[in-house]
Amino acid sequence: MSKHSRSHGIIKQSSFRAPAWARNRHIQTIWPRFIQKRLPLRYSMERLELPDDDFVDVAWGPKPQEPTGIVALFHGLEGSIRSHYANDMMATLSRRGWQVVMMHYRGCSGEPNRQPRAYHSGETSDPAFFLDWLSERFPALPKVAIGFSLGGNMLLKLLGENPAQKWLQAAVSVSAPLKLAECSQSINQGFSRVYQKYLLASMKDTLKRKMTYIDYRRLIQLKEEDVDAIEAFHQFDDKVTAPLHGFEDAADYYEKCSAYHFLSAIHCPTLVLHSIDDPFMNHLVVPQQEDLSRAVTVELSEQGGHVGFMQGSILKPRVWLHERVAAFVEQYLPTHPHPQYGDPT
Numbered sequence: 007m008s009k010h011s012r013s014h015g016i017i018k019q020s021s022f023r024a025p026a027w028a029r030n031r032h033i034q035t036i037w038p039r040f041i042q043k044r045l046p047l048r049y050s051m052e053r054l055e056l057p058d059d060d061f062v063d064v065a066w067g068p069k070p071q072e073p074t075g076i077v078a079l080f081h082g083l084e085g086s087i088r089s090h091y092a093n094d095m096m097a098t099l100s101r102r103g104w105q106v107v108m109m110h111y112r113g114c115s116g117e118p119n120r121q122p123r124a125y126h127s128g129e130t131s132d133p134a135f136f137l138d139w140l141s142e143r144f145p146a147l148p149k150v151a152i153g154f155s156l157g158g159n160m161l162l163k164l165l166g167e168n169p170a171q172k173w174l175q176a177a178v179s180v181s182a183p184l185k186l187a188e189c190s191q192s193i194n195q196g197f198s199r200v201y202q203k204y205l206l207a208s209m210k211d212t213l214k215r216k217m218t219y220i221d222y223r224r225l226i227q228l229k230e231e232d233v234d235a236i237e238a239f240h241q242f243d244d245k246v247t248a249p250l251h252g253f254e255d256a257a258d259y260y261e262k263c264s265a266y267h268f269l270s271a272i273h274c275p276t277l278v279l280h281s282i283d284d285p286f287m288n289h290l291v292v293p294q295q296e297d298l299s300r301a302v303t304v305e306l307s308e309q310g311g312h313v314g315f316m317q318g319s320i321l322k323p324r325v326w327l328h329e330r331v332a333a334f335v336e337q338y339l340p341t342h343p344h345p346q347y348g349d350p351t
Contacts, residue, residue: 015269015298020279020307022330027320031283032197034311038090038325042316045097049087051115054139060123062132063115067096067106075148075339078140078174079108080133082155082181082313084208086114091154091180091313091327098328102341105147109136118216122225126247127156127186128263130164137173150176150335154313155286158182158278159265165276166268176275176338178331179265181284181313185291186260190240198285201312202239209242210234225250266291269298276302277334279327281310305330 028034052064065087077099081092087108096106111125112132125132140149151174153161158179165177183189193202210233216222217230226249236242244256253259282289293304307315315327 012300014296015300015302015304017293017295017298017304017306020305020310020330022281022307022310022315022317022326024307024309025317025319028314028316028323029309031281031285031309031311031314034281034283034309034314034316035201035285036311037316037323038094038314042090042094042323042325044090045094047093047097047100049096054109054136056132056135058121060112060119060121062112062119062136063110063117064136065092065096065108065110065115067100070100070103070105073103073105073144073147074341075104075150076140076144077104077106077335077339078137078149078151079106080151080153080157080161081108081110081114082157083127084114084205084212085154085157086110086116089154094325095152095154095328095331098332099335102332102336102339104335104339104341105144107140109133113212113216118212118219122216122220122222123250124212126243126251126259126263127159127183128163128259128265129251130160130167133160133164134168137171141173148175148339150174150178150338152178152180152331152335153182154180155182159184159186159263162265162272162276162278163263163268165274166265166271169271169273171274174274176335177277178334179276179278180327180331181280181286182265182278183287183291184264184266184269184293185287186264187257188290189287190238190243190256190260192288193286194238194240201286203237206236206239206242210236213246266293266297269293269302272299272301274301275338278302278304279307279315279330280304281307281312281314283309284312286312
């Protein structure tokens with residue numbers, strides 16, 4: 007059956023196979039973050055002013071002499087260009103001669119943002135503004151976007167909200183929490199609570215810093231000691247994310263911002279990469295084929311962790327994710343090697 011005769015997307019088995027030393031989902035998740043050596047990368051920062059007198063900082067990868075396309079990256083929860091997946095994906099794709107660029111969410115580039123609001127899994131207005139800006143600046147260059155984790159959920163929601171969009175030729179979503187309520191429960195269980203504690207600490211610190219120069223009393227009913235007492239994502243989303251961003255409560259936020267509900271409306275060719283053993287999630291987040299528009303392909307692997315997908319030997323490990331994403335992007339963007347790197351093959 008051709009893709010044009012299908013009424014929905016497809017779900018297929020990924021080509022990824024975890025090596026014997028990395029079959030544990032926590033090894034897959036932790037290794038690339040704390041053990042894998044970072045790829046060398048030179049980037050520059052540019053500030054993009056927003057319509058509400060706030061800003062986001064944009065990280066530009068190496069500038070090709072003659073760029074053949076643009077790859078826009080969207081990081082995950084509390085991520086930045088310093089995140090392993092962002093640094094290494096930018097370095098990998100820059101070698102193909104593409105201009106790679108990443109938008110930091112509000113408050114994620116090292117400097118707190120100016121407004122009380124921040125970002126969340128379904129906040130698409132800033133990314134839409136950023137993509138408009140990119141399109142005006144580089145109207146002739148084709149573009150592909152890649153979202154990681156929270157950024158993957160956001161990107162899928164953005165595409166579902168804007169099925170007739172002209173920003174992108176294609177998109178990739180990696181380890182996206184497609185059902186936010188399920189994910190908030192999964193990460194609050196067992197060893198996964200370690201990840202939750204690590205991310206929550208950063209989120210709480212950022213909020214407390216902002217509370218020193220923004221009066222939150224009319225927005226959220228929390229004092230600094232109340233913020234310290236928060237121990238789970240669901241609590242943070244109920245007490246902070248929801249009231250700050252116009253939702254009734256955490257449940258309302260999760261329901262309205264889960265990308266799962268937007269997959270059927272996407273018209274842009276989109277690849278969704280997901281590992282069933284992702285410790286941030288459970289098997290219930292995996293969509294059914296009838297939930298997908300025919301533009302969407304989901305590639306499932308049994309193992310791979312959260313934004314992991316480590317292959318190779320323990321002495322020479324490599325990230326399969328880089329290979330798969332580059333191969334997909336090459337279908338939509340012309341390539342030539344960046345002179346700084348030489349032939350990427």
